[in-house]
Amino acid sequence: MEFVRSIPELRAAVRSARSHGKTIGLVPTMGAMHEGHYSLMRRARLECGFVVVSLFVNPTQFGPNEDLSRYPRDLEGDAAGSAREGVDMLFIPTTDEVYPANHKTSVAVSGLTERLCGRSRPSHFQGVTTVVAKLFGMAQPDRAYFGEKDYQQLQVIRRMTRDLDIPVEVIGCPIVRESDGVAMSSRNRYLSAHDRVAARVLSRSLAGARQRFAAGERSVEALVNPVRAEISGATGVALDYAELLDASELSEIDRVVAPAVLAVAAKVGPARLIDNTVLDPTTGA
């Protein structure tokens, strides 16, 4: 596995791979990797001749009171894990490489970013769409892989990519969970043993909603209210939101008559965690 830090080196490697007829796959990450990240790399490895993993903790997607400065970093572990997955290139740019002097451009998606995490983190998605557009420009991948754990992010990136006519296929990959149901997240590293147990309430409450949905419940209130109550009632957990929205437009609905996403966010100890599940009335699950 090769390590590169500059955009010209990355481009030269991508150009060379493409000239050998290889498909380019990009897995954008902020490091502190876990099985969720590795599942993206495995999918990319299956589908692409040349796999680039980018590792960049993007400052512009953190709010002023968020965890940028303490975001977990584990370059050694990340490099070992990426190499184990057969990644061809780890791209680790500096902040100056990504945001040179007088960087003045931003990419924003309206609508999709107004609810859920967009409400609690007002500048977050603009930071995400800008850096992802840039990474797409830098690496010119054919395919890019993102986790469905960050469901809203995935939908926003899909829309941005379509709207800006960027010729990249955006691929969402399923949430990877621990054996007790907790969704894998770099931020789980913030959790004490006690927090870690408390964190189960997110996936447990979603599973309860899935059961009610499978039993035929279609009312948004009847599906969401128990989730809110369960998370709000948990000790050491502060609910941020629990919402059931149209799965592609992330707009409000009353009843589930088309695919919908039930998304939750909560503060568990020092960590803000998110989770979600898609409810599809065409399959009833």
Place this chain on the structure above:
Amino acid sequence: MEFVRSIPELRAAVRSARSHGKTIGLVPTMGAMHEGHYSLMRRARLECGFVVVSLFVNPTQFGPNEDLSRYPRDLEGDAAGSAREGVDMLFIPTTDEVYPANHKTSVAVSGLTERLCGRSRPSHFQGVTTVVAKLFGMAQPDRAYFGEKDYQQLQVIRRMTRDLDIPVEVIGCPIVRESDGVAMSSRNRYLSAHDRVAARVLSRSLAGARQRFAAGERSVEALVNPVRAEISGATGVALDYAELLDASELSEIDRVVAPAVLAVAAKVGPARLIDNTVLDPTTGA
């Protein structure tokens, strides 16, 4: 010359040209072409193996009280002129092709867009940067050609392209003028014979400033004030702005110690016209 209306057709043609080793040149236009446009095509024809001219009157760069509905259209003349310049492909998408349902993404450049036309036309440059980013995504050109007449637009597009790491070389081409000095513009078609004579005051006032600059004047006030007075004093002409700014950041300066741009805008009869000249103290002209 081939005509295409859909993005997939455009992409297929570009892919085929590139597979034959050809460099792709893009000339984005809003039609109503004149010698300024044709000069861009000639430059592209010299430098590129495959030249695409796009013709799209982009609604999002017009303000609510601007001239979108009456913007001049001359498809027949444009097609004949483009063919005469040896253009390979004229890309004429519909508005629905460019902005499909639920289009939610915008690209914005801050700083550079605050002064000059950005002040009188608050959403203009966001419309421009969004559509140009999209055209770059659609056509994936190696080089794209823009006129220096739209000086601020050119700087904003350069910055956007650099900031989003889009691998396109943005090339600015000199202003083309009529024999009496008036800068060529599609909007000159709005002018009556009387307006057309009045319009000379823009280029004439810039020429006066160039003379003072060549004679050694470096004070911004001394260079700009006579331009303001001359345009304001002209009958049938309403000054919008005359400003002398840093040529790359478009920021305010007191004296010309680095390349600077003297840019003017005025309403002449029914047309809002712009013009500019770059003053370079390293050459004294």
